[in-house]
Amino acid sequence: MIDLKRLRDEPDYRRGIERKRVGEGLIDEVLALDAERRALVQEVEALRARQNAASKEIGKAAPDERPVKIEAAAALKDELSAREKELQVLDARLRELALQVPNPADASVPDGGEDDGEVLRVVGDTPPPPPLDHATYSEAMGFVDTKHAAEASGSRFAYIMREGALLELALVNYAMSTIVRHGFTPVVTPALVRERTMEEAGFFPTDRAQVYDVDGGELFLLGTSEVALSALHRAETLASEELPARYVGLSTCFRREAGTYGKDTRGIFRVHQFDKVEMFSFTEPEHSVEEHERILAIEEEMIGALGLPYRVTNIAAGDLGAAAAKKFDIEVWLPSEGAYREITSCSNYTDYSARRLGTRVKGARGSRLVHTLNGTGIAVSRMLVLLFEHYQQADGSFEVPDVLRPYTGFTTVAASSNRR
């Protein structure tokens, strides 16, 4: 949720929103409703003040004076409740529209859309394509079985098997322990949350189409544990000493991938279900920028340690999600495609979801909304795709990246070992 007060007072705030290409007129409509609402609030509150005073007097009055006073107060009640109903309607309308207004893009975010991100750096050399692409290779090695998964569950599902399964666990362990070492509290989160949690995390209503609902709409499957982690301090006022509060979550993630028909259909690059380790921080407002850099640095540390060539992009305003004021993506070179593909993403939500969550910090500067940030630790299936190409050897064997070896218990998988 945006800050309506800043929207009406600060031209830069509004400009940040407009850079995200919001629908024509939405902002003006919100502002108009907001003005209307505030006027009505004043009226209603004045009426309430009169009624409160009248009621108090009745309490103090002698019993024989009461009937007359009660009658007078009853008249006020009717007037008040009529105005209150109007206010309720107005509130609902304003809220519905305001929820659709995105968090303003930060001043340091470039203009434009998908292709206008600013590449901040490119790290590592890009190798030529391997003999087999990730999809063919992982099936041939028996690491992935999408055929039976399609029968069991449909397209975009996979069985991760044998050394592939162990590699998955190794990645999870590696990411978890690395991030914990950076001071994040490890958490295995619920994978199902209620609608309110989705909304407060900043996902609903804008991203509803990407989310599976179950139990007749009572619960929703997470697309990322970020949603569950954000609720960890819901409706709480934290002491400033408690910040930054850093969590690293593990959960299975579920995504409908609506609107991606025909995109990334091979292998497990884009699937409906995958495991992901995710970082999440609550900070004081003035520290969120450095925390964003910190999260990015951890992501780079892990991708670097896995020996993958990558580049870092400052995502353009038009390509930011509703909640993000700024977002860094890391894309790793996928040799078979000869392209950089997104592997992590970290965002600074500033106070956007904190406002919905009611997460505040109280310190020397009074009580303020916190800032929240999130970033991918390791998204497992997509990382497996990259490993299947970068660690596929000329003879067809698979070599385990050094940093994962403590977690796998094996160092290589011979080309012939799992062939069926």
Next chain:
RNA sequence: GGAGGGCUGACCGAGUGGCCGAAGGUGCUCGCCUGCUAAGCGAGUAGGGGGUGAUAAGCCCCCUCGAGGGUUCAAAUCCCUCGCCCUCCGCCA
């Protein structure tokens, strides 16, 4: 799935229709006192929103006793729905 109990301010805890935004205690802050110690005395101490004002201080108003609705001139107190916690029975990994 069944039965019962509970949810009050940073914390504990009183409060069954008006004088309750809320006793008392703990904690915390400030001041005083005391040659010592988790001692004593006094004062203060919730949050959100709106108006005015200089996006100050101050002042005024509204809302909040798990959440949402209802009854009433008036609700922490009565009624309904929901959420969460606890206990017992059943079931279960």
